[in-house]
Amino acid sequence: MRNRKRLVAGLISIVAVSLMLAGCGGNNNGNGGAKSPEASSNAEPGKAASADPIKLTLWGAVPAENGPQEVVDNWNKENSDIQLEYVRFVNDDAGNLKLDTALISSQPVDMYISYDISLYEKRIKAGNALDLSAFSDYNVEEKMGEGAALWKIDDKYYGVPTQKGLSFVWLNKDMLDAKGLPVPTEWGLDELKDYAAKLKGDNVWGLAQSDYYFNVPINGSMQKQSLQLTNPDGTSAFDNPLTVKALQVYSDMMFTDKSLMPHTEQITSKPALDQMFVKGETAMLFSTNQIFRTTNNVKEFPRTFKAAAAPAPKINKDQSDYINAGGLGDVISINPRTKHPEATWKFIKWYADGGMLPMAAGGRVPSSKDFPVDEAVALMFKGVEDTYDLESIKRVMFGDLPLGLSRLDRKTSSEQQSIYDNVFSQKLSPEEGAKELARVHNKNLQESSK
Numbered sequence: 001m002r003n004r005k006r007l008v009a010g011l012i013s014i015v016a017v018s019l020m021l022a023g024c025g026g027n028n029n030g031n032g033g034a035k036s037p038e039a040s041s042n043a044e045p046g047k048a049a050s051a052d053p054i055k056l057t058l059w060g061a062v063p064a065e066n067g068p069q070e071v072v073d074n075w076n077k078e079n080s081d082i083q084l085e086y087v088r089f090v091n092d093d094a095g096n097l098k099l100d101t102a103l104i105s106s107q108p109v110d111m112y113i114s115y116d117i118s119l120y121e122k123r124i125k126a127g128n129a130l131d132l133s134a135f136s137d138y139n140v141e142e143k144m145g146e147g148a149a150l151w152k153i154d155d156k157y158y159g160v161p162t163q164k165g166l167s168f169v170w171l172n173k174d175m176l177d178a179k180g181l182p183v184p185t186e187w188g189l190d191e192l193k194d195y196a197a198k199l200k201g202d203n204v205w206g207l208a209q210s211d212y213y214f215n216v217p218i219n220g221s222m223q224k225q226s227l228q229l230t231n232p233d234g235t236s237a238f239d240n241p242l243t244v245k246a247l248q249v250y251s252d253m254m255f256t257d258k259s260l261m262p263h264t265e266q267i268t269s270k271p272a273l274d275q276m277f278v279k280g281e282t283a284m285l286f287s288t289n290q291i292f293r294t295t296n297n298v299k300e301f302p303r304t305f306k307a308a309a310a311p312a313p314k315i316n317k318d319q320s321d322y323i324n325a326g327g328l329g330d331v332i333s334i335n336p337r338t339k340h341p342e343a344t345w346k347f348i349k350w351y352a353d354g355g356m357l358p359m360a361a362g363g364r365v366p367s368s369k370d371f372p373v374d375e376a377v378a379l380m381f382k383g384v385e386d387t388y389d390l391e392s393i394k395r396v397m398f399g400d401l402p403l404g405l406s407r408l409d410r411k412t413s414s415e416q417q418s419i420y421d422n423v424f425s426q427k428l429s430p431e432e433g434a435k436e437l438a439r440v441h442n443k444n445l446q447e448s449s450k
Contacts, residue, residue, distance in 0.1 A: 054082045054343045058332075059099055059112040061091035062362070070358035075347065082343045091115050103128040103335055110338040111348065114159060114331045121153055123333065129158035130334040135345055143352070143368045147328050147403050150227075159333035162352055163359075164367035166326025166403055167216050167312045168396050170277060170285040170295075173389050174305035175199055183392045184310040188317035189217060189249040192284075196259035199283035206259030208273045209286035210266075214420050215413075216286070216325045217315045218246050219406045223323040227407040229441070236441035239434050242315045247423050247430035254424060263424030278303045286312070288326075289397065292363040296384050308389035309396040323404040328367050365397050373398045412444045 062068050068086045075084050087109075089095040096119055102109045103123070114120035123129050132138075133156055140148045140157055151161050169192075171183060179198050184191065196206025222229040222237045231237045253260035261271075274291040276282045278301040285291070295307055314322040332351070334344050347355075352368060360366065360376040373394060381388055416437050423433035 053080060054340050055108075056082060056084045056110040056338075056340060056344055056347065057087055057108045058084060058347070059087045059089055059102070059109055060330075061089055061095065061113065061115060062359070062364075064088055066362045067356075067359035067364070071351065071355055074358070075350065075355060082340075082346065084347060100126075100128070103337075109335045110340060110344045111332055111334050113162075114333060115329060117150070120151065120159060120331055120333070124153050124158045128333075128335060130336045130338075130341065132157045132160070132334075134341070138349065143370065144328055145367075145369070145400075147367075150327060150405070151331055159331035160348055160352060161328035161331045161367060162356060163330035164326065164328055164365045164397075164403070165288060166324055166365075166397070166401065167213060167286065167288050168324075169310045169312065170287055170291065171308045171310055172199075172277070172280065172283045172305050173308040173392075175204075175280075175283045176308070183308045183389065184313075185395065186311065186314075186317060188314045188319070189246060191317060192313040193249050193253055193257065193259070196253055196284065197257045200257075200259040201283075203281065205261055205276070205282040206257070207253065207284045207286065208261060208271075208276055208282035210273060211263075211417060211420065213286040214246075214250060214424075215416070216312055217322075218243050219408065220312070220323045220325055220404075221246075221315050221319065221321075223404050223406050224321040227404070228445075229406050229408050230445070234445070236438040236445065238441055239438035243434040243437065244430045246315050247433050251424065251426070251430060255426070263421065267421075275301060277307075280305065289363045289365060292380065295387075296381065298384055298387060303387065306387060306389050308392040310392065311396055311401055322402070324401045325405065326401075326403040327405045328403075330364065371398075408441075409444060409448065412441050415440045415444075 060068055064086055072084050072086045089099045099112055140160060144161060148161055151159060181195060200206035219229060221242045229237050254262045273285060274294040277285040278294055294301055312324050332348050334341060338344055354372060357375060361379040366376055377390060377394055419433055419436045422428040
């Protein structure tokens with residue numbers, strides 16, 4: 001992970017739509033402002049323009065019926081000279097191997113979407129992604145913000161991130177109104193604890209959340225200084241007072257306030273948390289936009305209350321260096337072997353500037369500051385608008401929260417889970433838990449440096 005030090009120190013973001021500046025010649029993309037490859041070596045040399053349409057293929061992992069096919073149909077209607085086909089691969093090991101094999105074979109792949117930064121970097125190193133500094137009419141960071149820089153490799157972009165994902169808190173606004181509580185616009189764990197205690201009731205938890213979200217405020221408190229969550233001397237930063245406080249607050253909510261389902265009970269019962277929320281069995285749910293499929297499905301999960309959204313809580317409300325869990329993804333890259341780089345680039349700009357709108361209906365949040373937010377929201381909640389507090393959702397999902405995903409290695413992240421389990425089953429105190437989180441992290445940092 002030491003090679004990631006080349007990332008911008010002030011990097012704020014990564015799990016969403018990147019919009020590109022169309023017709024904005026003169027802007028560069030941070031890659032040196034090279035000229036557009038109008039005479040690309042990938043084009044067919046010496047061949048006269050043909051009346052036949054150019055045919056392009058886009059490979060992605062989202063099922064065609066969940067937005068991509070509508071995107072393709074819209075493009076093809078508008079561009080009779082450039083016709084697009086969507087090829088789906090499953091975003092698992094086998095599916096990514098299928099894509100990587102296609103990239104180095106004779107199969108048609110003009111552009112493709114990467115969903116994992118390690119695979120994205122692997123494809124770049126293998127020579128399977130075009131350096132976008134060849135184009136000068138697009139400024140990635142101006143459109144998507146500093147968070148886009150996570151996708152820079154050797155200070156260059158080899159893909160355009162097009163989707164914004166983040167963790168936030170869903171709230172039952174009717175329950176808040178009944179207690180006279182406003183929808184939070186900024187809060188810390190103390191305020192979250194207070195809300196949960198006031199909102200709990202008979203057969204109603206104050207808050208529900210899965211294992212992953214315990215580390216969201218903890219990791220978010222360390223990312224500003226290092227995406228690897230380390231101290232300036234390179235050692236683990238987990239053993240700090242903020243980590244201890246987070247573990248203590250969550251423990252108090254489980255065992256003192258009894259406003260949060262005990263961790264051991266959740267492991268045993270394995271409840272469907274999104275269904276708990278729509279059924280009114282929890283007043284708040286720490287989650288992401290992934291639960292749209294449940295909250296929007298009022299036919300199968302009817303609800304009478306309005307759902308609102310609040311940002312993820314910081315550990316302390318007044319923290320100025322907190323980074324929210326989330327970031328930019330769905331990165332579209334161009335295969336350097338394409339015969340039509342200019343046509344492919346034209347599509348990517350169109351897609352990012354608004355063409356990806358049909359993807360919003362499936363909950364994929366556009367990341368560009370210029371994306372038509374109201375249109376995206378209208379699609380996301382079509383037919384169920386009255387069941388949401390749309391202003392709070394727009395504020396959180398389309399706002400300017402500093403976003404980022406840590407570069408904590410997968411081994412450490414996996415091994416730390418058992419430590420959270422031990423803290424929330426009261427086998428370890430919060431202080432002991434923080435030390436254990438750091439010990440495991442330091443062990444893996446040392447191993448990776450050998």
